[in-house]
Every structure is written in C-alpha cells, then in structure tokens.
Amino acid sequence: MNKTSTKLQSENVYITYPLKNGGEVTAVEDFNLTVEEGEFVCIVGPSGCGKSTVLGAVAGFHDISYGSLYLDGKEITGAGRDRGVVFQDASLFPWRTALGNIIYGLEVAGVPKSERQKKGDELLELVGLNSFGSHYPNQLSGGMQQRVNVARALAIEPSLMLLDEPFGALDAQTREFMQLELLRIWKATKQTILFVTHDIAEAVYLSDHVVVMTARPGKLLEKVKIDLPRPRPLEIKRSKEFTEYEKYIWDLIVTEKQKNVV
Numbered sequence: 102m103n104k105t106s107t108k109l110q111s112e113n114v115y116i117t118y119p120l121k122n123g124g125e126v127t128a129v130e131d132f133n134l135t136v137e138e139g140e141f142v143c144i145v146g147p148s149g150c151g152k153s154t155v156l157g158a159v160a161g162f163h164d165i166s167y168g169s170l171y172l173d174g175k176e177i178t179g180a181g182r183d184r185g186v187v188f189q190d191a192s193l194f195p196w197r198t199a200l201g202n203i204i205y206g207l208e209v210a211g212v213p214k215s216e217r218q219k220k221g222d223e224l225l226e227l228v229g230l231n232s233f234g235s236h237y238p239n240q241l242s243g244g245m246q247q248r249v250n251v252a253r254a255l256a257i258e259p260s261l262m263l264l265d266e267p268f269g270a271l272d273a274q275t276r277e278f279m280q281l282e283l284l285r286i287w288k289a290t291k292q293t294i295l296f297v298t299h300d301i302a303e304a305v306y307l308s309d310h311v312v313v314m315t316a317r318p319g320k321l322l323e324k325v326k327i328d329l330p331r332p333r334p335l336e337i338k339r340s341k342e343f344t345e346y347e348k349y350i351w352d353l354i355v356t357e358k359q360k361n362v363v
C-alpha cells in the first residue's frame with residue numbers, strides 16, 4: 102500500500118485586504134484544506150471568491166490574518182524556493198532564451214554552469230521543447246511560453262507547484278493539449294500540484310480532488326473526489342461519468358453565485 106503524507110495543510114485561514122477608507126474586506130474565511138503528497142488538486146469557485154488569494158497566501162506573497170498554513174509540516178511565513186509558481190501570463194524575460202529563462206532560478210541559486218545546462222536540457226525535453234532552447238519568448242507560441250514557464254518553476258525542484266489559471270490566455274485547442282501535457286509532466290515528476298481555474302471541465306479532467314469555494318468570503322464549500330481512471334485521454338471528457346462530475350460542480354457554483362444576486 103502507498104503511504105501518503107500531508108504536503109499542505111490550511112487550518113482556519115482568514116485573509117483580509119485593507120480598504121482605502123481604513124476598513125478591510127475579508128476575502129477568505131475559515132479556509133480548511135489538506136493536500137496529500139503527489140496529489141493534483143484544483144480550486145474552483147465563483148469569480149472573486151478568493152481562489153488567487155488562497156494560492157497567493159500559500160506562495161507566501163501575502164500574509165494571512167488568522168489561522169495557519171503548513172507546507173511539509175512547517176509553517177509558511179513567506180515566499181520560498183520550495184514553491185514553484187506559474188501564473189496566467191508567462192511573464193518570461195524577453196531578453197533571455199527559453200533555456201535562459203528555465204535556468205534563471207538555478208543561476209540565482211549559484212548552481213554551477215554545467216549542472217544547470219544539464220538540468221535545463223532535461224527540462225526542455227520534459228516539456229517537449231528540445232529544439233527550442235535557443236528561441237526567445239517572442240519566437241514562441243503562447244502554449245510554448247507556458248511550457249517554458251512550467252519548466253522554469255520545476256527547475257528549482259519545488260516541494261509544491263502552484264498554478265493560477267496557467268492556460269487561461271490560450272485558445273481552446275492549445276489549452277486542452279496543455280492539460281494533457283501537464284498530466285504527463287505531473288506523472289513524470291511526481292509533483293504535488295495546487296491549480297486554480299474557473300474552468301470546471303479543466304478541473305475535473307486534471308484533479309484527484311476538486312475544491313469548490315463559496316462566494317466571497319471564500320470558504321471550502323465541498324471537496325469533490327474525482328474517481329476517474331488515469332491516464333486520462335482527452336476523450337474522457339465526453340464520458341457520462343465526466344459530465345456528471347461537471348454538472349455536479351457546476352450546480353454547486355451556480356447555487357453559490359445566486360446567493361450574491363439581490
């Protein structure tokens with residue numbers, strides 16, 4: 102039997118933002134979640150419910166006002182190299198090649214040149230860009246740029262990968278292909294992934310568990326276990342089981358959205 106261990110734990114987390122008038126807005130309220138090592142977990146919920154806020158707090162980009170976040174049993178107190186972060190826009194350095202972008206973090210960390218070159222080549226291969234290492238970002242398609250972005254985040258060998266709508270800017274076909282590719286990379290690297298999306302089909306397709314959040318202030322409404330077999334070919338999206346999960350999650354979110362309609 103596989104022994105699992107807890108990768109990420111969120112306990113009673115509250116996150117507030119200051120308002121100009123001196124008050125504050127509660128974005129996330131009493132958020133509890135456990136992510137096990139090696140799991141792929143997606144967060145979905147109505148727009149503005151606090152998905153990015155949760156991810157940003159786990160990344161250590163902003164403080165939480167109450168509660169605790171633990172990564173590998175250690176409290177998260179700020180940003181760190183144990184987390185690899187990928188956002189919607191690839192935001193690559195335009196003056197660096199694909200390879201140069203991927204190994205940037207290794208350079209900063211003082212990893213010797215031969216080692217980072219080797220690692221960079223491995224990562225180019227992993228994300229399917231072997232022959233594009235010397236291309237600059239403006240010579241790459243949006244999907245290719247996001248592959249570089251994912252490779253860059255993986256280069257530092259993070260303990261946890263955090264992705265916020267990474268395929269949001271891609272066309273529908275590229276997006277589907279990137280989902281397939283991400284699952285392949287996830288399997289190869291055995292990473293733990295926390296992934297934010299507003300696309301329910303994307304969440305069901307990728308996840309072991311889909312976390313559905315309530316409308317703001319965002320709490321965990323339901324953690325839905327996705328019992329679809331792996332590997333998952335794209336055609337699985339047309340299966341009855343898949344569409345049932347999609348509908349179930351869709352109904353949860355629509356009910357939440359309606360709570361905000363006066």
Ligand SMILES: Nc1ncnc2c1ncn2[C@@H]1O[C@H](COP(=O)(O)OP(=O)(O)OP(=O)(O)O)[C@@H](O)[C@H]1O
Nearest residue numbers: 118126128147148149150151152153154155299317
């Ligand atoms: N810097 C900020 N200052 C004040 N309020 C903020 C700030 N950032 C986010 N908020 C508020 O916190 C709530 C949660 O925002 P967040 O960006 O986490 O939502 P989200 O679920 O990621 O939304 P979307 O699906 O649109 O990306 C929103 O209602 C937003 O208005």
Ligand SMILES: [Mg+2]
Nearest residue numbers: 152153154265
């Ligand atoms: Mg967001």
